[in-house]
Structure formats: structure tokens, C-alpha cells
Amino acid sequence: MRTLGLYLWKEWRDQRAIVYGIAIAAPLLLGLAALLLPAKVLRDPLFCSLGAAGCFAMVALSLAGDLLPGEARRETLGFLRRLPRGLGVAFVAKLVLLLMALVLLTAWGYLAAAMWGGPGGPIDHRFLPASLVVLWLFAVSSWLPRGALALPASIVVLALLGLPLWLLYDPAIFLVPRPQEVVAYVAFAGLISLPVAWLSFVRGYRFGRGPLSAAIHGLVASLVLASPLWAHAAYRSREWRSFDFESANCLIGGGVVGEGGRYLFLNAQMSGGNRPLHAIRLDLEAGAWQEVGGLGDFFAVWPYSPLKSVLLREHGSEQQDERNPGRIKYWCHTFDGASGTRLRSGWSNLAIQGAPHYAAGLGWRTHDGIRDPFRGRSYSCSDLDPRWTYFVRPGRWLAWNVRKLELYDPDTRERAPAEGINAHVWPRLVSDGRVLVGDRGRDEVALVDPESGAREVIHRPLANIVEVSAAVGLYGLFEGRRYRFARVGTRIDVVGDTPWWNCTTLATLADDSVLCILDYRRIVRVGADGVETLWPAQRR
Amino acid sequence: MSDLVLSAKGVTKRFGRRTVLDSLDFEPAPGAVTVLLGRNGAGKSTLLKLWLGVLRPDSGTVRVGGLDPGRHARRVRSLIGYVPDRPDVYPWMTAGDLFRFLAPQYPTWNRDAQARLGERLGVPLDRPFRSMSRGEGMKAMLVAALAPEPPILLLDEPFAGLDPVVREEVLKGLLSEFRAGEQTVVVTTHDLDVAARIADRVAVLSSGRIGEQGTPEQPQELLQRINAS
Numbered sequence: 168m169r170t171l172g173l174y175l176w177k178e179w180r181d182q183r184a185i186v187y188g189i190a191i192a193a194p195l196l197l198g199l200a201a202l203l204l205p206a207k208v209l210r211d212p213l214f215c216s217l218g219a220a221g222c223f224a225m226v227a228l229s230l231a232g233d234l235l236p237g238e239a240r241r242e243t244l245g246f247l248r249r250l251p252r253g254l255g256v257a258f259v260a261k262l263v264l265l266l267m268a269l270v271l272l273t274a275w276g277y278l279a280a281a282m283w284g285g286p287g288g289p290i291d292h293r294f295l296p297a298s299l300v301v302l303w304l305f306a307v308s309s310w311l312p313r314g315a316l317a318l319p320a321s322i323v324v325l326a327l328l329g330l331p332l333w334l335l336y337d338p339a340i341f342l343v344p345r346p347q348e349v350v351a352y353v354a355f356a357g358l359i360s361l362p363v364a365w366l367s368f369v370r371g372y373r374f375g376r377g378p379l380s381a382a383i384h385g386l387v388a389s390l391v392l393a394s395p396l397w398a399h400a401a402y403r404s405r406e407w408r409s410f411d412f413e414s415a416n417c418l419i420g421g422g423v424v425g426e427g428g429r430y431l432f433l434n435a436q437m438s439g440g441n442r443p444l445h446a447i448r449l450d451l452e453a454g455a456w457q458e459v460g461g462l463g464d465f466f467a468v469w470p471y472s473p474l475k476s477v478l479l480r481e482h483g484s485e486q487q488d489e490r491n492p493g494r495i496k497y498w499c500h501t502f503d504g505a506s507g508t509r510l511r512s513g514w515s516n517l518a519i520q521g522a523p524h525y526a527a528g529l530g531w532r533t534h535d536g537i538r539d540p541f542r543g544r545s546y547s548c549s550d551l552d553p554r555w556t557y558f559v560r561p562g563r564w565l566a567w568n569v570r571k572l573e574l575y576d577p578d579t580r581e582r583a584p585a586e587g588i589n590a591h592v593w594p595r596l597v598s599d600g601r602v603l604v605g606d607r608g609r610d611e612v613a614l615v616d617p618e619s620g621a622r623e624v625i626h627r628p629l630a631n632i633v634e635v636s637a638a639v640g641l642y643g644l645f646e647g648r649r650y651r652f653a654r655v656g657t658r659i660d661v662v663g664d665t666p667w668w669n670c671t672t673l674a675t676l677a678d679d680s681v682l683c684i685l686d687y688r689r690i691v692r693v694g695a696d697g698v699e700t701l702w703p704a705q706r707r
Numbered sequence: 708m709s710d711l712v713l714s715a716k717g718v719t720k721r722f723g724r725r726t727v728l729d730s731l732d733f734e735p736a737p738g739a740v741t742v743l744l745g746r747n748g749a750g751k752s753t754l755l756k757l758w759l760g761v762l763r764p765d766s767g768t769v770r771v772g773g774l775d776p777g778r779h780a781r782r783v784r785s786l787i788g789y790v791p792d793r794p795d796v797y798p799w800m801t802a803g804d805l806f807r808f809l810a811p812q813y814p815t816w817n818r819d820a821q822a823r824l825g826e827r828l829g830v831p832l833d834r835p836f837r838s839m840s841r842g843e844g845m846k847a848m849l850v851a852a853l854a855p856e857p858p859i860l861l862l863d864e865p866f867a868g869l870d871p872v873v874r875e876e877v878l879k880g881l882l883s884e885f886r887a888g889e890q891t892v893v894v895t896t897h898d899l900d901v902a903a904r905i906a907d908r909v910a911v912l913s914s915g916r917i918g919e920q921g922t923p924e925q926p927q928e929l930l931q932r933i934n935a936s
Contacts, residue, residue, distance in 0.1 A: 169811055177808060180799060246795045248761045251784040251812050374763040374777070375756065 170252055174260035181237075182230060182264060189225045189272050193218065194279040201283035209284035218280025222272045223294065227301040230268055232317035234261040235309035235368050236378070244372065254369045262361070265305060269298075295350075299357045300325065306364035309371065310382035324386075328356065328393045335400040339483055340443040340463050342407045344400075352396060359392040410437055410445050412456045413703065418687035420444070423466055424473045424674035425504030428682070431673065431690065431702075432477045432502060434465040446479050448507050449690075454704040459509070460500070467499075472531060473674050477502040478515060488516045528596045528637055530559025539564075539577065546577045558637075560600035565617060567594055574617060586620030596637045597655050603642065605629050612659070626659045635672050636681040641693060643670050652693050663698030665691070711737035711772070711858050711891040713758055718767035719915075720753055727753050729915030730767065735908070740885065740892040742902040745912035751895035752792065754912070755861045758893075759789055771859065785813055788852035792864040794844035798837035802830050802847040806854065813855035820884070821854035828880045842873035849877060853884050860885075862894040866901055878904065 179186075197218050201209055208214060238244040238257075247257050273294075300321060307324050308317035332352070336342050344352060366388045371381030411417060412435060422433035431449040436442045446460035463482030484498035496516040503510050531538040536547040541561045551557060557575065558565040565585060566575035572590040574583045588594065588602050594617075595603040601614040601623075612626035631645035635652065644653045644661065652663040667685040675681050680694030682701075690702040713735050720728040727750040735741035743751050756762040757769045760776030760783050769776060776783040796805055802825070810816040825832065828846040836844055845865060852860060862881075866874045882905060885892060896902060902909055911919045 173808055173811060177797070180804075181797060241797070242795060243797055245761070245791065246797075249759050249784060249789055250809075251781045253780055253784075375761055 170256055171260060171263075174252075174256050175263060177257075178234075178260045178264040182234070182268075185229050186268055186272070189222060189229070190275055192225070193222050193272070193276045194282065196221070197276075197279050197283050210286075211284075212286065212289075214284040215277050215280040215286075218284075219273045219277035220294075220297075222276025222279075223269065223297065223301075226265075226268050226272050227297075227304060228318065230265055231301050231305045232308045233314035234265060234305065235364070236311060236314045236317075239312070239372075239377065240314075248372070248375075254372055255365075258365055258368050262305070262364070265301075269301065295353055299353050299360070302357050302360040302364075306360045306367060306385060309364065309368045310378055310385055312378050324389065325356070328389060328396075331397040332400045335397070335404040337404075340407070341441040342404060342443075344403075348399075348403075355396055356393070359389070359396075362392060363388045407440075407442060408462060410435075410458065412445075412447055412449075412458075415688070419447075419671075419684045419690070420687065421468045421671055421684070422447075422673055423468055423477055423504075424676070424682055425477060425502070425507060426473045426475050427505045428473060428674075428676055430502075430504065430507035431682070432459075432466045432479070432504075434468070444482075448502070449702060450507065451690075451701050454702075459502070473676065474504045476510065477504050480515075486514075488514075491516055528558030528560050528565065528594075529598065529600070542578075550577075558594055558596055560596055562600060562618065565594050565596070565602070572617075585617035587615045587622060588617055593634070595632060595634045595642065598638075598640045599656075603632055603655055605632060614657070623657070625655070625657065633670065635670055635683060635693070636675045638675045639679045639681060641675075641681050643667075652698060662695065663693055665698045711889075712770070713737075713859060713891060713893065714768075714770045715754065715757065715764075716768050716770075718754075718757065718764045718769060720750070720757065720762065720764050726915055728757075728764070731912075731916050733910065733917045735891060735893050735910075737891050738888040739907035740894065740905050741908045741910060742906035743893060743895045743910050743912055744897070744899075744902060745895070747897075749912045750915055751912055752863050755789070755863050755893065755895065758783075758859075758861060759787055760784060785815075785855070786857055786859050788855060788857035788860045790845070790848050790852045790860075790862045790865045792867055793841065794836055794839070794848050796836055796848075799835050801833050801835050802839075802850070803832040805836075805847060805851055806832075809851055810854070813857075815857070816855045818854075820856060821850060824850045824853055824880060824884060827883070828876055842869050842877070845869060846873075846877060846880070849880060853881075858890055860890055860892040862892065864895050864897070866896060866898055874901075881905070 238247060247254055303321040303325055304317050307321040308314050311317055311320060332344075336344060363385050367381040367385035371384035414437070416438045417435055418438050419433050419435045422431055424431055429450065429452050431451060433447045433449055434444050435447050436444050443462045444465045445458050445462070446464045446466055447456050448459045449456045460479050461482060464479055465482070467478040467480055479500040479502060481498040481500065485495050488494045488496035494516045496514045498512065499515040500512045501510045502508065527537050530540060533545055536545050537551070537557060537559060538545045539559045541559070555566040555568045555575075557577075558567065563574040563576050563583070566573045566582065567590070570590060572585045572588055572594060574585050575581075588604055592604070597603055597614060601616050603612065604615050605612050607629060610627060610629045611624050612630055612632065613622050613624045615622050632655070633643040633645070635641040635643055640655050641662075642653050642655050644651045644659065649664070650667050651661050651665070654660045654662055665685070667689070669686050671684040671687070673682040673684060673690070678694065680692050683691050683693060685691055689700055692699045692701055715731055715733045718728050718731045719726065727748070731750075731754070733754070743754070745751050753762060757764055758771050758776060760780040763777050771783045772786055774783050800808070806821055810818065810821075828850065830847045830850055831839065831843055834843075836847070839847070849865065852862075866877060869877060878901065894901075894905065909921055910917050
């Protein structure tokens with residue numbers, strides 16, 4: 168410690184002119200700024216941070232870049248080299264002096280700004296990455312004959328060290344470092360700069376060597392020491408991109424059913440974070456699956472009927488459609504719904520981008536509108552107010568916008584209030600056009616005619632009911648902790664008693680059975696004969 | 708006694724393409740003063756720096772007191788007092804600063820010897836090196852090298868550029884402190900007169916090797932032989 172004290176004294180004597188200079192210049196410059204700047208700026212807490220940042224930058228530029236190369240420039244390196252303790256203790260003293268000067272003079276700049284300006288606020292968090300640059304500036308400075316080059320060189324070195332991270336992380340698939348990882352990366356990069364600086368100066372300058380040897384030592388050390396950082400990023404990237412459709416952690420978010428019902432085209436992702444989507448073609452007959460797109464590609468979902476052709480939208484391909492101003496087009500791959508084979512690729516603007524007409528009630532959604540089987544005609548999206556969601560039923564449709572539920576005539580576009588139905592709940596239609604409602608006050612489930620408000624109680628006590636397929640009157644029934652499938656007509660008939668808490672409808676098939684995804688994992692067919700699990704395939 | 712032994716065996720040292728020392732074998736007489744003669748660039752300073760451990764040979768071995776200076780730098784440097792060819796300390800340092808800075812780093816530092824020698828040579832303690840003459844600076848460096856009473860003293864052209872009066876003072880100071888049989892001293896110089904006055908042995912470094920060795924009565928003759936060859 169005594170030796171370190173001696174070297175610290177030596178460094179102080181060597182650098183005190185710079186330290187005194189900054190300590191005197193800071194309040195003078197800030198005072199000058201206080202004379203020139205409007206009072207509003209001075210009262211801003213940012214003024215104190217600017218004072219601190221100014222001193223921080225002055226220390227960084229004047230001290231950090233010159234402490235190590237200054238010895239060679241002043242031809243005093245030989246003296247330090249031949250002392251019994253060599254360059255090691257000199258290095259430690261220089262580092263301690265730099266850190267002390269950074270902390271004390273930054274605080275001095277803050278106080279000086281507070282003296283001229285208003286009350287100070289918290290120090291800006293951008294000091295953390297700035298500290299990283301200063302530490303690397305210190306490390307890299309010994310690689311160069313002149314300290315003036317140290318700042319751009321340190322930025323280049325930091326960019327080189329960060330390049331693998333930039334290549335490994337990919338915001339396009341939501342793979343970005345977590346906030347705690349960013350802090351850890353910055354802290355780690357800051358910490359490794361110290362051994363790099365030590366190796367560059369103490370080992371690099373041994374035996375009469377110069378900046379070139381320091382640079383070689385430093386670069387090799389940087390690459391070796393930064394490798395855990397890159398390894399972690401590579402691990403994260405690999406983990407993020409990894410996918411196993413058969414894993415219990417794989418979640419199936421949705422999909423479509425190909426014509427004939429043999430092939431399902433599913434959008435799946437691994438659980439944990441906002442992992443990228445994977446487009447999966449599942450052959451129910453063979454029990455085999457295949458990933459058919461790139462990372463993030465997904466099938467355009469058109470519930471609820473099996474499709475002749477299926478569109479796979481390529482991730483990141485969206486462009487303005489010059490032929491349809493205001494619309495986006497996507498590069499899509501078309502699959503044959505029945506055979507599952509890829510047919511062609513091309514631009515398509517048929518994908519639903521924030522489409523308002525999500526529900527169709529007892530009708531069918533088409534690529535650009537809604538099909539009403541009761542009126543025997545289709546209605547184009549361009550004729551429908553996109554702020555409302557439409558439910559096709561015999562007679563007038565229902566139009567819903569979360570706050571209001573109205574009867575809507577798509578031919579005349581006239582609206583009328585719907586009677587006896589809570590407008591804040593997603594309307595659940597049964598096949599005769601009535602709406603299924605749960606009444607908490609009366610503890611019952613009833614069917615309400617929105618035209619007349621007539622009410623028919625079909626179930627007691629109250630059960631929570633979710634729509635599975637309005638077309639065939641299939642609903643999910645939640646009673647306490649029991650989740651069941653039920654056909655709802657003029658009464659409730661339970662068709663399957665199987666545990667689940669979330670149900671996503673894939674399609675209603677021609678035989679009135681419904682394909683669903685239960686709990687984002689299990690694919691089932693719910694028919695008149697009960698519930699059959701299709702995936703994961705049952706082990707024989 | 709083993710602390711006094713310096714050796715270089717098969718030492719080659721290159722700077723770029725230039726070979727300065729070429730398979731050099733040399734072992735100065737322990738406990739004696741050896742003057743190393745040679746032209747500029749002959750490798751005299753390089754050899755001292757190899758022993759000091761601030762340079763490393765490209766091949767061959769150097770030993771100080773049986774130790775490899777590259778691996779036991781701290782121990783080796785505490786055995787050696789070294790005077791460079793010119794003062795290379797911080798310009799703001801005074802001789803007093805220099806001695807205060809060095810003393811704790813050498814366990815054998817003798818403050819009495821420092822004071823005595825400083826007084827004898829007239830070293831200005833309070834003047835920074837930047838305002839000292841070359842002679843004053845070299846005197847301060849000599850005091851700094853001698854005060855730890857090291858078993859080995861390496862002096863790299865300590866008399867170069869000094870006026871005759873100062874050179875005489877430095878020489879006398881050196882001779883007064885030299886402990887025959889207890890210190891191994893290697894002095895590099897061009898000055899044959901100095902060599903004749905202080906040397907027990909004289910060696911001539913030429914073409915990267917020790918060409919000739921002899922007694923102090925012979926330096927002129929040795930040089931002539933080297934030049935003739």
C-alpha cells in the first residue's frame with residue numbers, strides 16, 4: 168500500500184495541473200453559460216447534469232487518453248520499467264487517479280452548475296455507457312503513440328466488440344437484450360476493459376516493447392475476455408430460435424384447416440417472452456409436422472371454414488401496395504389446402520391488417536367481406552363501418568363496438584337498438600339468431616331475442632359461456648372449475664367434459680364438428696359424439 | 708557471492724533486422740569493475756538492459772545472481788543499481804522527490820549513504836530535474852543508484868557529455884563508494900582514460916560479441932586490435 172501511495176503521489180504530481188485546470192475552468196465556464204442562457208434553462212435540473220457531463224468529458228479527454236501513452240511520449244517509461252515493481256503498480260495508480268478524478272470532478276461540475284443554476288436533479292443514466300467509453304479509452308490509449316487518437320480508436324474497438332451482439336440479436340423477431348442484460352453487458356464490457364488495459368500496458372510494454380505490442384496484447388485479451396459476452400448472446404439467440412412442435416412448451420396460437428380436414432396450417436411459438444412465430448403444416452392422418460416457413464412467417468387466419476388454399480405471409484415483407492393506395496401488400500406463399508403442398512409465391516394484399524370485421528356470427532367471413540347465407544349475398548368490407556364488428560343472423564345483423572350493441576340492416580344501413588342485452592359483452596349467437604346472455608343478478612343463463620327483447624331461461628345457475636362455433640351452436644361452458652363443451656339451442660346439452668381453460672376455434676367442418684385448440688397446445692375435434700384429441704397424437 | 712554474478716550465454720538480440728548481439732558469451736568478473744568498450748550501437752546499453760530485465764534476449768540466457776531477469780524482475784531489479792546515459796526521470800521531480808520515491812522500493816536503501824554522497828557530489832535536492840544541468844542530473848541519478856547499496860551496479864555511459872570538472876567529481880564519487888569484492892560493476896564508456904582509472908577488467912564489444920578482454924593497462928591496445936580485425 169505504501170508503494171501504491173508513492174505512485175499515486177507521483178501521478179498526482181504528474182497530472183495535477185490538468186485536475187486544477189478543470190476544477191477552475193468548470194465554474195468559470197458554467198458561470199459564463201449562466202450569463203448567456205435564459206433563466207428557464209438554468210432552473211432546469213438538466214443544467215446540473217450538463218455541468219457534470221462537461222467535467223466528465225474534460226477528464227475523459229484530457230486524462231483518460233493520455234495517462235498511459237504520456238509516459239512513452241515524455242520518455243519516462245524507461246524509468247518506470249526498471250524499478251523493482253515494474254509497470255504494474257504504476258498502472259494501478261493511474262487507474263485510481265483516473266477514477267477519482269472522474270468521480271470528484273464530475274461531482275464538482277454538478278455542484279458548480281447547481282451553484283449557478285437551479286436545483287439539481289438525478290444524474291442522467293447515460294453516464295453508464297459514457298463510463299464504458301472512458302474505460303475503453305483508457306485501455307486503448309496505450310495501443311497508440313498519441314492519446315488524441317484514443318477516443319475514435321476506443322469507439323472502433325467497442326463497435327467491434329459489439330458487432331457480434333448486433334448480429335446475434337434481431338429486433339425483427341423480437342430478440343432484443345432484456346434491460347437487465349443491457350446493464351450486465353455494459354457492466355461486463357466496462358469490467359473487462361480493466362484487465363485489457365492492464366495487459367496492454369503492463370505486459371505489452373515489457374521488455375522494451377511499444378504500442379504495437381500493447382495493441383496485440385490488448386486485442387487478444389479483448390477477444391478472449393469478450394467471448395463470454397458473445398457466448399451468452401449466441402446462447403440467447405439459439406434458445407430464442409429453437410423450436411420443437413412436440414415440446415410441452417410449444418404454444419399453438421391459431422391456424423387454419425385445409426379443405427378435407429387432413430392438413431392443419433398452424434402458427435406456433437415456444438413459450439417464454441415474445442418468441443417468434445413458426446409456421447407448421449400438421450398432417451393429422453400421418454401425425455407428422457413440418458415447419459414450412461422462415462422465422463416469423465405465419466399463416467393468415469380466416470376462421471372458421473376449411474380453405475381451398477392457404478396463405479403463408481412472409482415475415483418482414485410488408486410494403487405499400489402501389490396498385491391499391493393505403494393498403495399493405497405481403498410476399499405470400501400459397502399452399503393447397505387439401506394436399507398441403509406449396510403452390511406458388513407472390514404478392515398479396517389479402518391479409519387482414521387490423522381488419523374490423525373479425526366476427527361474422529352465423530355468416531362466413533370472406534377475403535374482403537362477409538357472406539350472409541340468410542340473404543344469399545356477400546357484403547364488401549368497403550361498405551361496412553370499420554369501427555364496428557358485425558354478427559350475421561337471420562333478419563337484421565348485430566353491430567357491436569364494445570360500448571353499443573345495435574341491430575343493423577346491411578342493405579339499408581339502418582340501425583336500431585338491440586333490446587335486453589348487455590352491450591359490454593361479446594354477443595354470442597345461437598342458430599335461431601337469439602343471443603345467449605348470462606345474468607349474474609338472477610344467477611341464470613338465458614336466450615334473448617334482440618328484436619323483441621323476449622327472454623327464455625335455459626340454465627341455472629349462472630355459467631360463464633364462451634363461443635366456440637356460433638354456426639353450430641357450440642359453446643364452452645365454465646362452471647366453477649369445470650370447463651365443458653355444450654351445444655346451445657333452446658337448452659344446453661353438454662357434449663364433452665374435458666379439462667381446459669382456453670379454447671381457440673380453428674374451423675367448423677361439414678359434419679358440424681368443430682376443430683379447436685385447447686390451452687394453446689391440444690388440438691381436438693368436438694362433434695356430436697364427444698371430444699377427440701387429434702394432437703398430440705395419443706401414444707399407442 | 709552468488710548475487711554478484713552476471714552472465715550472458717549465447718545471447719542474441721535483434722532490433723528489427725539489425726542483430727545487435729550475436730551469440731554473445733560474457734561473464735564480468737564478480738566483485739570487480741568491468742569496463743565495456745565499444746563503438747556507438749555496438750550493443751553495450753542493450754547488454755545492460757538485458758541484465759536489468761527491461762529487454763529480453765531473442766535467444767540465449769542472461770542471469771543476474773543466478774536469476775532470470777525476465778521471470779524474477781522484481782528481485783533482480785532490487786539487486787541492481789542502474790545509471791542511464793542521461794537523466795530520464797520526470798522533469799518536475801527534484802532530487803529529494805526522486806529519493807523519497809525510490810527509497811521505500813529498495814529494502815536496502817541507505818539514507819546516510821544517500822545524504823553523504825549527495826553532499827559530496829553537491830546534488831541540489833530542491834531543484835527539479837528540468838532546471839538542473841546535465842552534470843547535476845547525472846550526479847542525482849548516481850546517488851539514486853548507489854544509495855540502495857546494491858551488489859551490482861550497471862552504469863551506462865555515465866560520463867558522456869559531462870565537462871571534465873563534473874566528470875572528475877562523478878568519478879571520484881563513484882570510486883569512493885565502490886566496495887571492492889562486494890560489488891560487481893559494469894560501466895560502458897568510450898572514454899579510455901576513465902576505463903584505465905576505474906577498471907579491473909576491460910572488455911570490448913564488437914560485431915555483437917565480446918571481441919577482446921584484458922587488463923586496464925591494455926584498453927588502447929585492445930581497441931586497436933579490434934579495429935584491425
